Amino acid sequence: MKAAQGCWTCKKRKIGCDRSIPYCNNCSRTKRQCGGYGIRLNWPDQLSNRRKDFVVCSVAGLASVERYPQSRERRYLNFTSRDFCLAEKRLAETHLPWHPFMERISARPSLALSPHTPVVGEDAMLLTYYEQIIAPMCSTTRALNGFRHHILSIALSRRDRSTRALCRSMLAIAAHHRQRPRAALAHKTGAMKALYESLAAPTDDGSVLGAEAQLATSMMLCMYDVFDEQEAQFHLHLNGAKNILSKMSPLQREHPVSQFLMEWLLYYDVLSDFAHPCRSIQDELRVPFYSNPVPNLIVGLLGCSIEVFESISSINQMRTMILDPDAEHHVPDKTFEQRAAVEQKLQIAWQQLSPDEVATSTDAQMKAALATAELYRLASLLYLQRVVPDIGDEVRRAAYLRQAFAALNDVPVATGPWPVFIVACEARTDEERIYILEILDQMDKVRNVGNVRVMRTILETIWKQQDLREHSGMTEMKQWWLCADSSVAVPWFV
Structure with a gap:
């Protein structure tokens, strides 16, 4: 039986290895310690700026070995763009404040x-x-x-x-x-x-x-x-x-x-x-939205822009007011005004990637990020229609749904469960639902996150309820978003 690749000692010597297990014959014959065939982490040989993104880990038994003798120890002074900006802006001059600049530097780990x-x-x-x-x-x-x-x-x-x-x-x-x-x-x-x-x-x-x-x-x-x-x-x-x-x-x-x-x-x-x-009704601690100088910039953590994500929060608040039994009776006209404002905001929302992201991403990566952001926008519009329904929603919903499935088709693996869930709840045909299940299977296979499996169970329950109501002749659509509030404590959509 042979190893799939040469041992680390032969690789370091840049010679052929016979790949014998457990030790190669080259090392045994020359009385060298065989490095084995296992996986190794990447340890930089030098403290160069090119390696700054790697995490260096100490290996037990080798941590005390000195790479260089004490008298020949090498030191490196790495320059960053901040250093060049400092020189160009002449921050060393006495009339420019050093304290804010040093405070920003010391604030970063x-x-x-x-x-x-x-x-x-x-x-x-x-x-x-x-x-x-x-x-x-x-x-x-x-x-x-x-x-x-x-x-x-x-x-x-x-x-x-x-x-x-x-x-x-x-x-x-x-x-x-x-x-x-x-x-x-x-x-x-x-x-x-x-x-x-x-x-x-x-x-x-x-x-x-x-x-x-x-x-x-x-x-x-x-x-x-x-x-x-x-x-x-x-x-x-x-x-x-x-x-x-x-x-x-x-x-x-x-x-x-x-x-x-x-x-x-x-x-x-x-x-x-x-x-x-129901938890949000009792929650006294709220997380405020921060002021973003570029609200239409796509935030990788959110999957969309702050502008779109803030709209999701606004729709949540409208739904909370409707559900809260202790709240004052909400005025329908005011609710429709709120819907109109959020709907207009989402319809004209234009999301873009940062210049740094454009410079460091491939065309396929940019296409996937933009499609994900668009999926969040369309899902928000579908969510808004279900929370505050209005005349003419069916026509617009069909258009939003077609665009949402097109956006899903541009994403190799869906990263955000929330927009997938919203779109899935609107799926009516077997073809649409099979496509959603294939997306969930791919998410589970590639990402392997438990919330996707919980979400699938909830979706199947909602689909069953929708089909049963349809077969019983009930034309009124059940508010599927009420089903999301269950006894399961895991929030399945993050």
Whole structure:
């Protein structure tokens, strides 16, 4: 039996390997230590700027080996675009303020290639899995993926309770996705324990980075519950994240990492309101929409622009007012005015990618991102029609549905469950429903996230109800969005 590829020692020597198992004969004959045939992580040989996106992990047994003798130790001074901007703008001159500039720099966690906390063995593999598999799954854009650039930076920037909690929550998600339940449970338990200790000792973790790490950990625990459909603590972690955010000062919220975390929290909060409208009635902590200078820019985490996502939140609020038995009787004219305003906003919404995204993406990637954003816009219009129905909706609904299926056809793998669910609820023919089931199968196969399986079960129930009502001669359409509020605590649409 031969190995599929040569051993690492022969690769390093750049010679042919006979691929004998467990050790190659070349190494045995020359009395060299055979490097084996296993998978290896990427360790940079030099601290070059080209390698800045890689996470360096220490390997047990090799961490103490010095690459260079002490007298010949190499040092590297890496320049970034910020350095050149600093020189061009002459910020070193006395009449220009240094304090705001240095404050912006110090607010960002270190991107050093040598993390403060060594990550070894199985944990190193899981961390790399998070970086290469989990992080890209969570965003439709690539230019600045906060799950990779921001979250990893925080987790590896310091060694304290808050960052340890964040790191272990990331490892828990990676382990669960790799179908390693024991490791996932151990890391999740460790993350919750470290987060509790961090929150109980604010004097130790009371800095900006500490608060960001605590908020990021709470959001990661929310994500874990989305990945694992058996978990039922999503709202507990979401409310914890809201409490942490409420204690952050306005200045802290201005930091780039905090801005990303607020986007993430907003995404979960809005779609959680969709899944559980009765919870939103009792919820006193609301996540505010932040002012975006370019509201039509597609946000990778959301899958669409802030403008479109804000419309989804507005429709949720209209539905909440209709459902709330304790609310004052809503005026129909006012409700239709609200619908008209949201509908007009969505009809003229034009979503675009950032210049950085255009520069770093292929045509196929840009097409998929734009199609996903358009799918969110069309799904929002379909959702609005069901919440506040009006005369003439049937004709417009048919047009929206045709466009939505065309957008789905331009997406290799659907990333957002919410628009797929909205479109699926409008599917009437067998052909449309089979196509939706194929999309869900592809999502489950490629993404392997538990909320898709829960969503499929709900969809099948809704389709059955629709067919039974149709066969019984009932022409009035049942409000399918009421079915989303069930006893299952997982918000299936994030």
